[in-house]
Amino acid sequence: MNAVKQLYELQQVDLEIQKARQALQDISNQLQEPDALISARIQLATQKQHLEEAEKRQQELEWKIEDIQEKIRRVDKSLYENTAKNPRELLNMELELKSMKHILDKDESHLLNLMEQAEGMQDEIATSEEKTTSLEQEWQVKQHTLSTQKSVIESRLSGLEQQSKQMRQQTSPSTLKLYQEIKSAKGQAVVQVEQGKCQGCRVTLPLGEWQQVKAGKIVQCSNCGRILYLE
Ligand SMILES: [Zn+2]
Structure with missing residues (x-):
């Protein structure tokens, strides 16, 4: 030659x-986790955190409602047993009862809202979880394909480099x-x-x-x- x-x-x-x-180089760029998957994970985590906060508020409200109910029961009992010492005290007890029942109504309707919101959040989380899982599976398949391609090219490259080295020695x-x-x-x-x-x-x-x-x-x-x- x-x-x-x-x-x-x-x-x-x-x-x-x-x-x-x-x-x-192209493969190594593509081996970065896709943005869509990263955003989906962040979204899911945020939604879960919001739900947790809502559930905490719900729990606190439930305790508050139990307290008021207990107080109402006590005042009711006093009224029933007629323990008031004078008409003024009786009137005060009735006013207190009325005010507590009003607060209880408000809190109960607030609780219902919170429960509805939490349900909506759970639905959103389920959808996000599905989406994240499907993106993760897609990503795993893609990663597998890319890794296979990578090892084929790497072995071809090492052959070529060997060949180039030998050819240079002959020149x-x-x-x-x-x-x-x-x-x-x-x-x-x-x-x-x-x-x-x-x-x-x-x-x-x-x-x-x-x-x-x-x-x-x-x-x-x-x-x-x-x-x-x-x-
Ligand atoms: Zn020329």
């Missing part, structure tokens, strides 16, 4: 390496240096010649250059400096 063909093939391998590395240091320099400057070091034109810059080769390329020598395009390769 002549030196130019060897260099061209090394370039093909290097391009494959570049593609494989890019693919691995003369000066040729390799030239290849690296053009590659760094232009991205592509070796270009094909088609219909007498350099495919790097599209300029027609002078006859002398063309003949040297045909002879399999390492020739740089006099216009763009890339190494010319004729298949």
Whole structure:
């Protein structure tokens, strides 16, 4: 194999390496947990916290209602047993009873509201839990697929790197240096010649250059400096 063909093939391998590395980078980006799943988890946690707070308020109100009921029972009992010492005390007891019954009505209706709200929250939580679970399952399937792809590409990449290393060892240091320099400057070091034109810059080769390329020598395009390769 002549030196130019060897260099061209090394370039093909290097391009494959570049593609494989890019693919691995893409996969690693995709392996980040999806935003939708993160938001769903946050939403669920917030809803659960709200429910907990509502249940706490409900519990406190229930205790308050029990207290009032107990007080009402006591005053009722006193009235029934007629323990008032005078009409004024009797009147006060009746007023107190009325006021407590009023508070009790208000608290009971508030409690009903809280219970309804809590029920609504529980429904929302159930929906969010379903959504989160389904997103988690989707994510697991995707992760599995990506991991499989990743290991296939990794093993291909390590083969390519090995190949590139061997090809470099078979290339003369000066040729390799030239290849690296053009590659760094232009991205592509070796270009094909088609219909007498350099495919790097599209300029027609002078006859002398063309003949040297045909002879399999390492020739740089006099216009763009890339190494010319004729298949
Ligand atoms: Zn050129």
